Amino acid sequence: MTFSLVARCADTGMFGIAISSSSPAxxxxxxxxxxxxxxxASQNVTDPTLGPLTLDLMGSGLSAPDAIAEVQKRGAFIEYRQVLAVDAEGRTAxxxxxxxxxxxxxxxxxxVASGGNLLxxxxxxxxxxxxxxxxxGHIGDRLLAAMRAGLAAGGxxxxxxxxxxxxxxxxAWPVADLRCDWTEDCPIETVADAWKVYKPQIDAYVQRAVDPREAPSYGVPGDD
Known part of the structure; x- marks a missing residue:
């Protein structure tokens, strides 16, 4: 009930994931x-434990292919799961x-790696x-372009x-984490609209967390 991609920006080292489904949230x-x-991405009759497990394995030094091979050994009911991974070297599995x-x-x-079910x-x-x-452009723009391409291909x-x-x-936290948990309209475009607003503010939100003394103004009423 899902299609997704995981990706790495070779220029910046950023990682991203974009996903859409007929299921909520x-x-x-x-x-x-x-x-x-x-x-x-951990999807199809989802086991949410497989995402952190795969990241932990890659964080310990395993490549994406080796991490997925280990997940295949450890995962419960692995025959029902789809798991996609990209690592720090851009290797995918x-x-x-x-x-x-x-x-x-x-x-x-x-x-980049992409997978889906009920396509x-x-x-x-x-x-x-x-x-x-x-x-x-920015990895966020590329992720959304990819999802639009998938939707245009049939989704x-x-x-x-x-x-x-x-x-x-x-x-240590996501610099962007945008979601549409349910809509009767196109959720990908809903997320894309949020991205247009959020993208110019990413650096400011990071700066406010790292050192608010050097942060830009908040741009809200009463902020002088």
């Missing part, structure tokens, strides 16, 4: 990323269990990878209702 259960380590739902498939490229057709992940690879077999965009950089 997909990003709350399926999106994981850690600065300096990588990004992971995907596990798609044989009991994944409906039409399911996957695709990989330099610094409209088998070409959706390849379109997502191409969308990310061909896009330019999920039915309408999607939730989506999310998560980006990590040099600090």
């Amino acid at each position: 997909v990003a709350a259960r399926c999106s994981y990323a850690r600065a300096g380590v990588g990004a992971v 995907i596990h798609s269990g044989p009991n994944s739902l409906g039409i399911w498939t996957q695709a990989e490229g330099p610094d 409209a057709n088998e070409g959706v992940p390849a379109a997502i990878v191409a969308g990310f690879t061909e896009a330019e 999920e077999a039915g309408p999607v209702h939730s989506a999310g965009l998560k980006i990590v950089d040099r600090v």
Whole structure:
């Protein structure tokens, strides 16, 4: 019931994940990323423990392929799961269990991996990878371009209702974590609208956390 991608920006070292589903609040259960380590999507009959496990394995020094191989050994009911990973070197790996739902498939490229289930057709992940690879600019812009490409290629077999965009950089928390947990409209475009507002403020929010003495004004009434 989901399509997603995990990606690394080779220029900045940022990691990101974008995801959409017909299920509610997909990003709350399926999106994981850690600065300096990588990004992971854990989806299809979701086991939320697999995201942190994969990040811990990559954080201990395993490559994305080796981490996914270890997850295949450790994961409960792994035949029902899809797990996508990209590591700090841009290496990617995907596990798609044989009991994944409906039409399911996957695709990989330099610094990016995509997978989905209950898809409209088998070409959706390849379109997502191409969308990310061909896009330019901030990783957030590229992630959204990829999701739009996947939607244009058919997306999920039915309408999607939730989506999310998560980006990590040099600090211990996500520098962007935008979600649409439910809408009858397009959740990807809802997240894209939020990104337009949030993107210019990312550095300011990080600065306020690191050293508020050097932070820009808040731009709200009463802030002199």
